[in-house]
Amino acid sequence: MNGWSAFERFLRTDPSDVGCGGAMEVMDVYAELAVADRPAAERRYPGVAAHLRACDPCSEDLEGLMTVIRANGHGPGGI
């Protein structure tokens, strides 16, 4: 990989990207699904998955939420 390749990846945009607002709206549903089956979450919410690939802050929030879900168990009534 060279610098141009990294920059090109940074510039690449996905028209299906729902933006931070769209991702934040369903992040709780996406996180529970992703803890159980990440590809299933990406298939159900492709626009959110596209956004998370490009947005570090939203990815960080999702990671935090998934960490809490895992720590508390993700079965019914887990907390």
Place this chain on the structure above:
Amino acid sequence: MRAAEPPDEWVAALGGDGAHRDDAVARLHGALVRVARSELHRRHGQLNVSGPELDDLAHQAAADAMLAIMARLDQFRGESRFTTWAYKFVMFEVSAKVGRHFWRTPPISLSAEDWDRLPDRFGFDPAGASERRDFIRAVRRAVDEDLTEHQRRIFVLLVLDGVPLDALAEKLSTSRNAIYKVMFDARRKLRASLVADGYLDDGSVRRP
């Protein structure tokens, strides 16, 4: 109420009154503080605070999350567990607090545009002086000629200066979503410009 009760009982209790509501608020607040504290520990590398200061940030994040939750209680649709929905707001508030904290000790000076930083942001070989110069020249031209003044300002702060997106949103009194949208449009324009100039080729690098 026990935390494991069905989500509609959380909504009913929090939206009700009397001792039952007070108990639900206290239980939820306690859970929000615990989650905020563990999340701040997880993000310790972005913060460099610990002890009482971290605990204070956790309480601030939990209190702000609680306000957001109570204001949106009627928007909970039961598609996730209530607690997952509630903890989502803790994550957002922790991010906002981390962004605000950035400005206490910003690691770089934002007073000058330093384009020499750009190659290092994208992993250029420090020894490739000619390639670095070409890269800077091409990107700077596209930024100067194709972006609006606002897009240019956001690009410089985020990419050249490395300001975290949430910190920039805090600085400009706007939302993460608004900054992201500006950069989304800027990235699209820059890519089109660099493709037109022959530096990029439909997803792959053409030169140098």
